[in-house]
Amino acid sequence: VPAISARALSGIPELRAGDDLAALILAALAELPLDDRSLLAIAHTAVSKVEGAVVELDRVRPSPQALQLARELGKDARAVQVTLDESSEVLRAERGVLICRTRHGFVCANAGVDVSNTGAGDQVIVLPRDPDASARRLRASLRERTGRAPAVLISDTFGRAWRHGQVDVAVGLAGLQPLDDWRGRSDTEGVELKATWLAVADAAAAAADLARRKDSHEPVVLLEGLEEYVSQEDGPGAAALLRPLGEDLFR
Amino acid sequence: VPAISARALSGIPELRAGDDLAALILAALAELPLDDRSLLAIAHTAVSKVEGAVVELDRVRPSPQALQLARELGKDARAVQVTLDESSEVLRAERGVLICRTRHGFVCANAGVDVSNTGAGDQVIVLPRDPDASARRLRASLRERTGRAPAVLISDTFGRAWRHGQVDVAVGLAGLQPLDDWRGRSDTEGVELKATWLAVADAAAAAADLARRKDSHEPVVLLEGLEEYVSQEDGPGAAALLRPLGEDLFR
Numbered sequence: 082v083p084a085i086s087a088r089a090l091s092g093i094p095e096l097r098a099g100d101d102l103a104a105l106i107l108a109a110l111a112e113l114p115l116d117d118r119s120l121l122a123i124a125h126t127a128v129s130k131v132e133g134a135v136v137e138l139d140r141v142r143p144s145p146q147a148l149q150l151a152r153e154l155g156k157d158a159r160a161v162q163v164t165l166d167e168s169s170e171v172l173r174a175e176r177g178v179l180i181c182r183t184r185h186g187f188v189c190a191n192a193g194v195d196v197s198n199t200g201a202g203d204q205v206i207v208l209p210r211d212p213d214a215s216a217r218r219l220r221a222s223l224r225e226r227t228g229r230a231p232a233v234l235i236s237d238t239f240g241r242a243w244r245h246g247q248v249d250v251a252v253g254l255a256g257l258q259p260l261d262d263w264r265g266r267s268d269t270e271g272v273e274l275k276a277t278w279l280a281v282a283d284a285a286a287a288a289a290d291l292a293r294r295k296d297s298h299e300p301v302v303l304l305e306g307l308e309e310y311v312s313q314e315d316g317p318g319a320a321a322l323l324r325p326l327g328e329d330l331f332r
Numbered sequence: 333v334p335a336i337s338a339r340a341l342s343g344i345p346e347l348r349a350g351d352d353l354a355a356l357i358l359a360a361l362a363e364l365p366l367d368d369r370s371l372l373a374i375a376h377t378a379v380s381k382v383e384g385a386v387v388e389l390d391r392v393r394p395s396p397q398a399l400q401l402a403r404e405l406g407k408d409a410r411a412v413q414v415t416l417d418e419s420s421e422v423l424r425a426e427r428g429v430l431i432c433r434t435r436h437g438f439v440c441a442n443a444g445v446d447v448s449n450t451g452a453g454d455q456v457i458v459l460p461r462d463p464d465a466s467a468r469r470l471r472a473s474l475r476e477r478t479g480r481a482p483a484v485l486i487s488d489t490f491g492r493a494w495r496h497g498q499v500d501v502a503v504g505l506a507g508l509q510p511l512d513d514w515r516g517r518s519d520t521e522g523v524e525l526k527a528t529w530l531a532v533a534d535a536a537a538a539a540a541d542l543a544r545r546k547d548s549h550e551p552v553v554l555l556e557g558l559e560e561y562v563s564q565e566d567g568p569g570a571a572a573l574l575r576p577l578g579e580d581l582f583r
Binding site (some may be wrong): 084085086087088104106112125173175178180182187188238240241242243244245246247248250259261263266277278279280281283284285287288290291292297306307312321322323328329330331 | 335336338340394424426427429431433438444489491493494495496497498499500501510511512514517528529530531532534536538539541542543546547556557558570574575577579580581582
């Protein structure tokens, strides 16, 4: 019986700007199989750190808007300023929650700005500038070194409008089909399927996160069994998962 | 290295009201291991069918409101009436989309009413009346027959406000911790963790759905490797995943 599996890699060290993430992943894989049908799911914080997508809060001058929002929400005004810098639109600012649309188009709390887990003091981690490009570069680097090109998924942890808790979703992608569209197709017995439009990449991100221990540094997860969605081409990336502004019913 | 895995069961037949789902699952498991640490993730349509949570459209009289909405949205007025009957609130009705809060509190398209996949003509499938109770009953039945009590998760496929495509989420649950709360805790190096509040049950539902072939009848998926979240007690159920009305910023 075919199955999918997810396994977190141990041994990825604390990361710094300029670190060679592909080399560190290959070392951490050790004897685990890596092939063209595998998927590596990577927490964006790891990618952001090696790319230097980190902001020193001491160097941030909060604007009047940031100071006002910080007062209302009980947040650090410098972190709010970084959030505003990362945002194209503030959707909600109430009850201590700041929901923004990022420059990339993701809608999430604090525009994806991460106030902890930096491994250092007064720093925040922001999303990579272009997470799809980051995924493609990492994949190219893995291909160059090993001759094999697993798909690469970069994830962030998002809350949900109507449900408690958070799940990982894809913010960057190379080599994985982001969506599987079955709308209008029929099943094996000719019955029309429910309007099914599976967000493959988001489901893979969520599955990968289940395999991570939360109290340890396990940014990278190896997923197997998703070969039907993995391609040699990098494909459209996670940007294809974004609902266009004009279709947003919940601004 | 520990891992999580998801494997769809083959051989579950087309289901009808009154079918013994526990017996059919045990038969489909065949020689696969089922123990107290396993999780069975089941598409709600399977549970709804055996519970008779199916509505014959010929017997539905659409109200003036349903007729009006159906005209505006280009939908079947009888299906819209069933959706309204299942809803406590209509959040959005535009661009062909009807987003409702169900009687249970789930916010989703068409209040979870499924217009296809019934295996019959003019029928729609609705969510089980009390999906947490359905999960507990199924788990009790499995325990009674085998002496083992895997966790049981009942899923539905939901769209997302700001992302294309759909992912499975938990609508019913017995024996699985729905949420894992790490907020305020520290990691292995004493660094405070990002506000992490993992929606375990929703991630498990998404992982399970990845293992299903969409063109075949595979409502049941066996997940292994989630034992840290599985308990003998049935626990609070999927109801614990609902954000209370008073905290909803997107009504």
